[in-house]
Amino acid sequence: MNNIIKRYIPQILAILFVVLIFGFLTLNAQTNMDNRGIDFGFGFLSQESSFDVQFSLIEYSGSDSYARAFLVGLLNTLLVSFISIIICTILGVIIGVARLSSNYLIKNSAAWYVEFFRNIPLLLQIFFWYYAALRALPMPEKADAWFGVTYMTVKGYYIPAMVWENLNVFLYCGLAAIIAIIVLRNYANKLRDTQGKQIPVLLYSVGLLIVLPLLSFLFGGVSLEFEIPELKKLSKISYIYEGGISLPPELIALVLALSLYTSTFVAECVRAGIEGVSKGQKEAAASVGLTPNQVLKLVIMPQALRIIIPPTTNQYLNLTKNSSLAAAIAYPDLVLVFAGTALMQTGKAIEIVSITMLTYLTISLTIAAVMNWYNKKIEIKEK
């Protein structure tokens, strides 16, 4: 009896405490909102937003609802996070490996890169790219073509757009190639386990990825044309490129800052992972006759990844949350569009801030879930 009391009383008290605090806060908020004549409700989400957004992945205009404006902001946040995560991973792996290089120049350049970009506050880096680097670009009419068809200007980066015919056939072919590769890999693993034979899977995979989609061009009626941006006159002195895709400078500045900053942390995770595998493993693998390639692929990387993944997940989460700094440079992300303009136009502060918080929470938990799943997959399986 005594034990039960000892065990449960503190827990019950703790729960009671939390409930009381939450109850008090709710009551307090309600009283204050009532006194100030502020209504609470989510009905505004279906009302017409009547404002426009600079950059959107889906069709959107001022006659759409606030809910759609929310979606526009959310997709813009996801877009900038997705691109930045990919770039920072590639950069991070390269820099991380470079730091372990035996070449003095490569090793030290990588170390300087990490120390430089990781020790300057992210907001400053965003400001640098946006206000210093990108503002110094030429006006559209004075811009030189990069690669012949793209233009980097103060108003944005203009690139050709792809105009597809029978895009679905092309995508099916790509899908078929991926399925074929998975089947091939399983077969190759089986062959290796049962007969000890090796097939150059990578070579075949690349071949499949190129050949199958290529076939769709020849026989599937797929065609691809490029719409090249062309200079258009807006007034006597102002120009713009029309046709093609325009990437606003706000997006470019944000991607640059986020990916360069986060790549330094990823690089450190990669370095820690590789250094975390003991030398004995490498020597033992070499002594049983594995080639250096096999040593890296079959012995070092599987063990290093186990160390790399969990801290890298944190970096991905940080990057996604840091993308909300977009509001500082007019990139229309979730915070600017929804917790900014929509909040101001409706005045529904509590509703909108709570929706925004829940959204970031959901994005973060989803990324964490995916990374945890991957981590589970590669962790040591006790047999």
Added chain:
Amino acid sequence: MFKIIKQLTSVVAMFAVLFAFSTETMAAKKSKTLENTKKRGFVRCGVSQGLPGFSNADESGNWTGIDVDVCRAVAAATLGDATKVKFTPLSAKERFTALTSGEIDILSRNTTWTLSRDADIGLTFVGVNFYDGQGFMVRKGSGISSTGEFKNGTSVCTNLGTTTELNMRDFFDSRGISYEPVVFEKADEVVAAYDAGRCDTYTTDKSGLAAQRTKLSAPDDHVVLPETISKEPLGPVVRQGDSVWEDIVRWSLNTMIEAEEYGVNSSNADMMKTSNNPAIKRLVGAEGELGAAFGLDNDWNLRIIKQVGNYGESYKRNIADTGILPDRGPNELWTKGGILYVPPAR
């Protein structure tokens, strides 16, 4: 069940009202805000982050402008000293939350009076101290002389969280022109972006354009287009629920305007006590018991006129003499062809 969800969600994000205890009561004659202001010894006033002519701080931190003068008038009326004001610079995005959460007691920040703001979000507009309208600024060299010459693809810089964003959509939508809105939180960022060529045009209230033009690297290379695309009555705002405080702010502003109408200004106010006109005598506290209605003494309006001046003096000092908008336009008295018209103080 819905109630529980409703309560839970309100818990999640109630920064604004989190620890602010219920301060407003429905007392008939007593104003909690006035009591607190007297106890504190200064009026808490929300202003812009720097808009010459309306609310702008100089190097030593002195605020000037016609929006600033409204708060000074309230301080003169309630505390007897027009300098007893604490100014809080706010972005367009922060302004209403600052007011509803009780961080400030008057919002005098070139804020447009609209139905949804007045009725929906716990605010009350007390009057209009500047009649404005939205316009566009372009580079002179562009050759654009009217808004009809904007073409598809025009990029437009403006401020976040303003009626400007909505008007601009109405304007371009109704003309079927596609445009690129580039929206910044701070006015200075908008000016910098337009100056750097990021945008082809800059849109906001015309008074704002005139004031911000002075901040451009070459002000003379830019021109404000003649068209006005919206009505923007700008005025001070208070929190809903304290009707006495609301009246104090409203009549402090009205006093300034009526003083100009009757020719009472900061230098002749004392002499006007012996005027033959009862309306003027009421205005300088020599007749009637007008202040008692708010719980103030009888010299409240005299102090406003003596310490801050009438509306005309404030306009001249802040907007005309600084070269922002020398012509008063609609902001002239109704007796002189403008639309400034306030109810009688009696």
